[in-house]
Structures are given as C-alpha cells and as structure tokens.
Amino acid sequence: MNDSVHTPQHFAALFEPRGVVVAGASTHPGKFGFVSLHNILASGYAGKVYATNRDGASVLGIECLTSIDDLPDGDVDLMFVCTPAAANPGLLRSAAAKGVKAAFLTTAGYGEAGDEGRKAEQELVALCEELGILLVGPNGQGVVSTPARLCAQIVAPYPPAGGIGVASQSGNFVSSFLNWSCATGVGISRAVSAGNASATTVADLLDFYSHDPATTVALAYMEGIEDGRSVAQTLGRVAAEMPTVIMKGGATAGGARAAASHTGSLATDDRTFEGMCRQSGVTRAGTVEEAFEAAATFATQPSPRGNRVVVMTTAGGWGVVTADAITRHRDLALVDLPDDLRAEIDKLLPPRWSRSNPVDLAGGETRDTIPEVLGLIAAHDGVDAIIHLGLGIQSNQARMLREGGYHGPEGDDTWGIQRIVAYHERQDARFASAAAEISDATGKPILTATELAVAFPDNAGPAAVRSAGRLCYPSADRAVTALGHLVKRSRFLQRRAP
Amino acid sequence: MPRTLSEAESKSLLAPLGIPFAPEEVVTDPDAAVDAANRLGMPVAAKLCGDNIAHKTERGLVRLGLSNADDVAAAAADLLAAARDEDNATGVLIAPMVGGDRELIAGASTDEQFGPTVLLGVGGVLAEAVADVSVRLAPITDVDANEMIEDLQSQAILGEFRGQPAVDREALVAVLAGLSEAISAPASNGATILSVDLNPLIISDGRPVAVDALVELEEAS
Numbered sequence: 044m045n046d047s048v049h050t051p052q053h054f055a056a057l058f059e060p061r062g063v064v065v066a067g068a069s070t071h072p073g074k075f076g077f078v079s080l081h082n083i084l085a086s087g088y089a090g091k092v093y094a095t096n097r098d099g100a101s102v103l104g105i106e107c108l109t110s111i112d113d114l115p116d117g118d119v120d121l122m123f124v125c126t127p128a129a130a131n132p133g134l135l136r137s138a139a140a141k142g143v144k145a146a147f148l149t150t151a152g153y154g155e156a157g158d159e160g161r162k163a164e165q166e167l168v169a170l171c172e173e174l175g176i177l178l179v180g181p182n183g184q185g186v187v188s189t190p191a192r193l194c195a196q197i198v199a200p201y202p203p204a205g206g207i208g209v210a211s212q213s214g215n216f217v218s219s220f221l222n223w224s225c226a227t228g229v230g231i232s233r234a235v236s237a238g239n240a241s242a243t244t245v246a247d248l249l250d251f252y253s254h255d256p257a258t259t260v261a262l263a264y265m266e267g268i269e270d271g272r273s274v275a276q277t278l279g280r281v282a283a284e285m286p287t288v289i290m291k292g293g294a295t296a297g298g299a300r301a302a303a304s305h306t307g308s309l310a311t312d313d314r315t316f317e318g319m320c321r322q323s324g325v326t327r328a329g330t331v332e333e334a335f336e337a338a339a340t341f342a343t344q345p346s347p348r349g350n351r352v353v354v355m356t357t358a359g360g361w362g363v364v365t366a367d368a369i370t371r372h373r374d375l376a377l378v379d380l381p382d383d384l385r386a387e388i389d390k391l392l393p394p395r396w397s398r399s400n401p402v403d404l405a406g407g408e409t410r411d412t413i414p415e416v417l418g419l420i421a422a423h424d425g426v427d428a429i430i431h432l433g434l435g436i437q438s439n440q441a442r443m444l445r446e447g448g449y450h451g452p453e454g455d456d457t458w459g460i461q462r463i464v465a466y467h468e469r470q471d472a473r474f475a476s477a478a479a480e481i482s483d484a485t486g487k488p489i490l491t492a493t494e495l496a497v498a499f500p501d502n503a504g505p506a507a508v509r510s511a512g513r514l515c516y517p518s519a520d521r522a523v524t525a526l527g528h529l530v531k532r533s534r535f536l537q538r539r540a541p
Numbered sequence: 542m543p544r545t546l547s548e549a550e551s552k553s554l555l556a557p558l559g560i561p562f563a564p565e566e567v568v569t570d571p572d573a574a575v576d577a578a579n580r581l582g583m584p585v586a587a588k589l590c591g592d593n594i595a596h597k598t599e600r601g602l603v604r605l606g607l608s609n610a611d612d613v614a615a616a617a618a619d620l621l622a623a624a625r626d627e628d629n630a631t632g633v634l635i636a637p638m639v640g641g642d643r644e645l646i647a648g649a650s651t652d653e654q655f656g657p658t659v660l661l662g663v664g665g666v667l668a669e670a671v672a673d674v675s676v677r678l679a680p681i682t683d684v685d686a687n688e689m690i691e692d693l694q695s696q697a698i699l700g701e702f703r704g705q706p707a708v709d710r711e712a713l714v715a716v717l718a719g720l721s722e723a724i725s726a727p728a729s730n731g732a733t734i735l736s737v738d739l740n741p742l743i744i745s746d747g748r749p750v751a752v753d754a755l756v757e758l759e760e761a762s
Contacts, residue, residue: 271654275678315655318676321692322685538684 045172045242053177054251056144058188058233060120062091063195064143066111066134067126068102075149075197076125077102079185083123086194086201091118111137123185123195124148128163131181132170139174146171148180149197154239155182168242183238184214187221189231190257196236205230206259206342210248212237216264216290219331220338226500228509229339232257246277253284261287262338271319279323286341286532288326290334291316324535326528333524339514340525341532344488349427350530351378353420354401354519357408357433362401365430365492365519374527374534381425391415404433410470414477421485428488428530430522431478434515435495435504437467442499468503475507475515482513490526492516543735543759547592549634551756555737558719561712561750565636574617575610577635584608584638586752589620591630597753606638639750642703644668644741647716647751649679649724651735657724659717661689663698664741671695679721686717706747713749716742723756731761 063083069076080094084103094102099109108114111122111134122138124131128150135146153164164181171178179186185196189204198214202224211217214236224231233252237245245263252258261281268274281287291313320327326341328334352369354377356362369377380400388402391412397403402420404412420426441464444450450460475491482489496505496515508515516522546554549567556562566577567590578585589602597603602623604616617633624630644664652658655678662674675692677685690699690710699708716739723734735758739751 268654271652272656272678275655312652312654314674314676315652315658315678318658318689318692319655319678321688322677322681 045247048172048175048177049243049247049251051251051254053144053175054255056120057147057177057179057186057235058193058255059191060090060145060193062093062119063088063121063123063193064093064095064111064114064119064138065195066095066122066124066138067130068094068096068100068105068107069125070096070100070102074125079123079125079149079195079197080105082185082194082196082199082201087192088194089192093119111141114138114141117142120144121186121195122146124150124180125197126150128152128160128181131167135167135170135174135176139176143176145177145179147183147186147195148178148238149183149185150181153181154241164239164241171242178242179235180238181241184217184236187217187231187234189233200225202234203228203230204232206232206257207262207338208232208248208252208255208258208260209234209262210237210245210252211235211264212240212245212266213264213292214238216331220262220264220335223332223335223339227335227339227496227514228512229342229514232259246274249281249287250277253281259285260338260341261285262334263287263289264334265289265291268316271315275319275323278319278325282324286326286338287324288328288334288338288341288528289320290328290331324532324539326532328528332521336514336516336521336525337528340488340490340529343513344490344529345482345486346533346536347427347488347526347530348533350374350376350534351425351427352376352430352526353378353380353426353428354430354432355404355417355420356401356431357404357406357413357436359397359403359405361432361519362397362403365432365523366401368520368523369430372523372527374530375523378425381423384419384423384425387419388416391419413474414481417474417478417489418481421481421487421489426487428526429490430519430526431489431491432493432519434474434478434491434508435471435493435499435502438471438503439495439499441467442502471502471504472507475504476511479508479511479513488526488529490514490516490522492519492522494518543757545593546756546758547590547594547629547631548588548597548754549590549631550592551737551754552751554734554756555719555723555739555751555754558722559715560719560739560754561716561748562754563636563639563750563752565634567632567634568617569632570621571614571617574633574635575613578607578610578613581635581637583613585613586636586638587613587616587620588634588636588753589624589628589630590632590634591624591628594628594630636752639743639745639752641743641745641750642705643698643708643744645713645744645749646674646738646740647720647742647749648739649720649734649737651724657721659689659720659724661693661713661717663693663695677721680725681717681721683714683718686714686721689717690714702744705744708744708749709747716749716751733759733761735759 065080067076094107096107153160194201202221217236252261369375393407478489495502497517505515568574584606587604607613646662646664657679675689738755
C-alpha cells in the first residue's frame with residue numbers, strides 16, 4: 044500500500060472523475076482506443092470526455108487533441124491509456140501537469156513481457172509515484188464505476204448499479220462478474236481489473252472499497268500473493284468492514300520448507316491461504332458462480348442469526364434433494380419442524396402436506412397459501428433461514444399457453460387461456476415479492492431457487508425476484524452453498540463480537 | 542544456520558508454553574535406563590536422543606512397549622551402540638508408553654508467503670494420505686484454535702471413540718495456543734523458532750499428550 048498515491052482523492056479521480064481523457068483513441072472500431080472511448084460515451088458518463096491521437100481525427104464525434112498538453116487545466120482527473128509503452132512516460136508527465144490524478148493503463152508489454160518490460164514497469168511505477176498519479180494496470184482491462192456511470196474498459200459489459208465492488212487480477216473475471224450482474228440484476232458499484240497490479244494491487248482496491256460508501260460487499264479474484272502477511276492484514280481489515288468474497292486461482296509458489304518438518308509438508312500453500320481466509324472472515328469461493336452468488340447474497344439478504352434452515356417447496360423431489368444438501372453442509376442445520384409451527388401450517392393446508400421439513404405443500408395450496416405459509420415459517424423463533432422452491436412453475440405453463448397457438452389475439456379468449464395466463468403470472472410475481480417482503484420484515488434470509496431463472500429469465504417468478512432486488516438462484520444446491528457462506532460470516536462476526 | 546534440537550531439548554523448550562508431555566528421563570547407560578523405567582512405570586519407550594536425529598523411526602532408533610528390566614537394558618545398549626558421530630547423541634530417552642487409539646499431529650512452521658503458521662491435523666500412519674489439516678496464521682486466538690478443531694473433516698474421531706471419552710477441546714486449544722506462542726515470539730537467548738512438530742499428539746483418555754517433539758531453531762547471529 045502506497046500512502047502517497049492511494050489517497051481517497053486519488054481513488055476519487057479513478058472512480059468519480061470530473062473528466063476523462065482517452066489517450067490513444069482510434070478511428071478503427073476494432074481497436075481498444077475506439078472501444079474504450081465508445082464505452083465511456085455509451086454508458087452515459089456525465090463528465091467531460093476528451094481523447095487524443097496523433098493526427099487529431101474525429102472519433103465518435105469527439106475531436107481528438109494531438110497532445111495531452113492541449114487539455115484544459117484541471118478538467119480531467121482520469122487518463123485512460125491505450126498507447127504503446129514507449130509513449131507512456133511522456134503522456135504521464137503531460138497529464139500530471141494538467142492535473143490528472145489517476146491513470147488506467149491497458150498497455151501490454153510491461154512486466155509480463157520479460158526483463159525489459161519489467162524494467163519499464165518499475166520505471167513507470169516510480170514515475171507515477173513522482174508525479175502523484177494513481178497508476179492502475181498496466182495490462183489491465185479497465186475500470187467501471189456505476190455511481191459515475193463510467194464504463195472505461197476495452198470490453199463489454201456495463202453492469203447495473205449496486206453494492207458489489209469487484210477487484211481482480213484477471214480482466215476475464217471482471218467480465219464474468221459483470222456478466223453475472225447483468226444476468227441476475229444484482230448490481231456493481233466499482234470494478235477494476237488490476238492488470239499487472241504494479242502499483243495498485245487487488246488488496247489496495249479492496250482496502251478502498253472497505254471505506255467506499257457506494258460499496259457494501261467486496262468481491263475479488265486473486266492469483267499469486269507475494270507479501271502474504273500484508274495481504275492478510277488488509278483482508279482482515281476489509282472483512283471486518285464488509286463481507287469479502289475471494290476466488291483464488293493457481294497455487295502460489297511452494298515455500299522452501301524444512302524437509303524435516305512433517306507438518307510443514309502437509310501445510311500446502313492453499314491450506315495456509317484457506318486458513319488465513321477463515322481467520323480473517325473472508326468468504327472463499329471455489330468457482331466464479333459461487334463467488335458471484337456469495338457476493339450477491341451478501342448484497343441482498345439479511346444476515347441470519349443462526350444456521351437453522353427450513354425448506355419450503357411446492358414439489359417433493361426438489362425438497363428431498365435440498366434437504367440432503369443442507370444436511371451434508373457442515374455449517375447448516377435442517378431443523379425438525381417445530382410442533383407449534385406444524386400446527387399453524389395444518390390450519391392452512393389439506394392433511395397430505397409433508398408435515399415435516401422440507402415443508403412440501405403437495406399441491407394443497409390455494410390462492411394465498413404460499414405467502415401465508417412462508418410468513419408463518421419465517422416468523423417462527425426456531426427458524427433462521429428459508430430456501431424457497433417451486434416458484435414459476437405456473438408461469439412456465441403460462442408461457443407455453445401463450446406461445447402454443449391457441450392463445451388468440453388479445454380480447455378473444457375463446458379457450459380461457461388469456462385469463463389463466465394472467466392469473467399464473469400474477470401469482471408467481473406475488474409469491475416472489477412476498478418472499479422478499481417477509482424476509483425484510485423478519486430479518487431472515489429467504490433464498491428462492493429455480494432453474495427457470497436461467498431457462499426462461501422472463502418467467503414472472505424469477506423476473507419478480509430480480510425486481511425485488513434479490514438473486515434468483517439457478518438451483519437449490521447453489522442457494523444452499525450461498526446460504527452456507529452467509530451463515531459462516533454471521534457466525535464469524537458473532538464469535539468475535541466485543 | 543537452522544538447527545534441530547534434540548527431543549529432550551525440544552520438549553523442555555515447549556513444556557513451559559503449556560504443551561503436555563509425558564514425564565521422561567534421559568539416561569546414558571543401560572542400568573540407569575532400567576532405574577528410570579522402574580521409576581516411570583513400565584511399559585516404557587526408549588529412544589536415542591540427540592541434536593540431529595530427525596528421523597528416529599526410519600533409523601530404528603525407537604523401541605516401544607518395553608515391559609521388563611532385561612528388555613529395557615538391551616534396548617538402551619542397542620540404541621547407544623547405534624549412535625553415529627553426527628547424531629550428537631546425549632543418551633537414551635525413557636518415557637512411559639502413552640495409551641490411546643487416536644493420533645493427531647500439531648505443529649508450527651514459517652510459511653514463505655505468510656510467515657508463522659500453526660497447524661492441526663489428523664495423525665497416524667494415514668496422516669499424509671487423508672491430509673485432514675487446518676492451518677492458521679500465528680498468532681491465533683482461542684476462537685481461531687477452536688475453529689481449527691472444527692475445520693477437521695474427521696470430526697468423528699474427536700467425539701467419544703472406542704470406549705474413550707471425547708477429546709478435551711480446551712486442552713487441544715491450549716496446545717495450539719502454546720504452538721502459536723512458540724512460533725510468534727523469540728525463544729530464550731534470542732533464537733528464533735522456525736518450526737515445531739508434535740507428532741504424534743496422542744489422545745489419551747480424552748487428553749492430548751505429545752509423545753515426540755522436534756524444534757528447529759535459527760540461532761541469533
């Protein structure tokens with residue numbers, strides 16, 4: 044962590060710049076120098092946008108300057124660099140003179156390209172330090188900041204606004220997380236691919252997020268770790284402030300351990316990293332889906348008080364498999380349905396319902412049963428969280444009815460199809476919003492899972508889950524995994540509460 | 542230069558930190574070995590003790606379950622005869638046999654990236670095969686230590702087991718706390734402890750007892 048350039052003012056220049064200049068804009072729509080300028084303009088960024096190129100061409104209606112020296116003084120905080128490495132020192136000096144405080148470098152050919160590149164990269168870091176410029180990259184993909192409607196990156200997508208702050212050692216995984224954000228509607232605050240991370244590391248970015256009012260959850264992809272102690276300290280600080288989810292790729296270089304040390308040889312680097320995560324309250328995820336869904340769950344669900352889970356389902360098999368997954372999960376407990384809760388539910392359902400956990404309604408529901416039963420379960424003191432299955436089945440049939448050739452033009456409802464389609468969709472939307480409302484009212488997580496979220500994202504059920512600002516999990520197993528992370532974090536905080 | 546301490550020295554360095562060891566004596570001839578075995582109560586184990594003996598079992602320098610004076614005397618004589626110059630042998634260590642069906646391992650080491658760490662794992666002959674271990678960066682809190690125990694997949698062996706009581710978790714937490722202290726703070730005379738191995742840590746009547754210890758030190762220069 045470099046105190047002189049990692050100040051709140053420098054990060055504000057990166058994430059909330061008053062103006063942005065793209066250095067090395069291109070008229071060729073296949074080039075990064077075009078795409079990045081396009082994305083900045085297309086995402087609706089409200090600040091001043093400038094661009095430079097050698098011949099002063101017009102790109103997307105922006106008259107390019109031929110030199111950074113022609114920028115007005117103090118108008119631009121962020122320089123987005125798409126120029127070759129050789130041009131960069133001069134650009135940075137000129138930019139600093141114009142008041143630029145942050146530079147994002149997409150330029151490749153630095154540390155990843157051998158000894159010469161490493162030397163050039165060290166010089167770059169020293170120069171930015173001297174100029175007081177926050178350097179991000181080089182060899183990075185870009186920076187996204189939804190509060191500023193800024194999409195300064197050389198690829199799509201631009202995600203919806205939300206609370207998740209992404210920092211990644213790989214641009215690909217920034218894209219993955221942003222794509223999942225677009226798919227699920229759970230939004231992003233900031234996202235940065237740190238590239239070679241020569242001056243600003245993933246840990247530095249997470250440290251900023253932990254103080255950033257726009258960010259409520261930190262999500263990171265990390266590879267090699269050089270100074271493990273310092274990273275551990277930063278992660279501990281960040282995770283004390285907000286849920287912090289990390290996916291780690293690759294094993295770090297094996298330590299030179301004493302061959303005699305039996306226990307030392309058992310403690311692989313990965314176990315040490317794992318232990319560090321457990322100790323600092325970091326949520327570790329093994330896959331990109333798990334990482335995004337854990338972050339999205341932290342961003343959208345309340346923190347559970349304990350680990351007692353009830354499954355509510357409208358169909359048997361799903362409930363059984365979900366019960367298995369909860370039972371196998373070391374941090375979750377499938378509670379015995381409390382007698383008083385069973386008696387309450389008895390009043391709402393015909394006798395064939397499961398009368399146990401999973402609460403299988405067995406098709407016994409009438410118009411209001413689902414929200415009512417969900418409400419009873421959530422209100423019970425012996426329950427900490429609910430997995431809700433079976434949403435969207437009726438709307439899926441409604442879709443088939445609509446598309447099946449018998450639907451008829453609006454107002455000509457010969458077969459009564461239009462009326463039932465509208466009813467099914469209204470009901471599923473209602474169940475989804477009821478789940479979110481009950482969760483809010485009781486402060487207990489309710490996770491809704493159905494593959495319809497992926498198969499038919501427009502299905503009224505999953506669509507309403509998204510509208511309620513929650514994640515519709517594509518399978519019960521993934522909901523159980525996400526809930527496990529929520530429970531572990533909550534237990535971590537409780538055990539260490541002062 | 543890092544150097545390893547003898548088992549007896551390792552134990553005397555760790556005992557004040559709360560690591561539980563069985564009583565033991567280091568003797569230098571067969572007659573004294575028999576006297577020690579009588580004092581400690583047979584059956585006993587006899588091991589060659591010296592600075593640089595890291596692989597006692599592999600070299601056949603450990604004799605277990607010696608239950609009469611003749612066996613103890615013979616074992617002591619054999620072990621002393623097996624000592625090589627480089628072992629820096631100081632004698633034969635006599636200790637009572639510690640009974641227990643469950644073995645854990647515990648240790649501390651210095652990770653290249655993360656610095657001092659503490660480890661707890663399932664021990665015994667299958668330790669490496671099952672690789673059920675939990676690691677934390679030192680220093681650890683008691684909450685961390687409890688979570689290390691929880692992390693082990695083989696929770697069944699921590700409960701009641703073959704007629705023996707459940708593992709005393711507080712006692713195990715104390716072992717981990719002692720290891721954390723050993724690896725975090727300089728040892729006496731300014732030396733730095735680079736690693737500690739307690740292998741095995743036998744669960745005897747529910748309580749952990751370290752029957753072997755190996756400390757690796759970096760002397761102050």
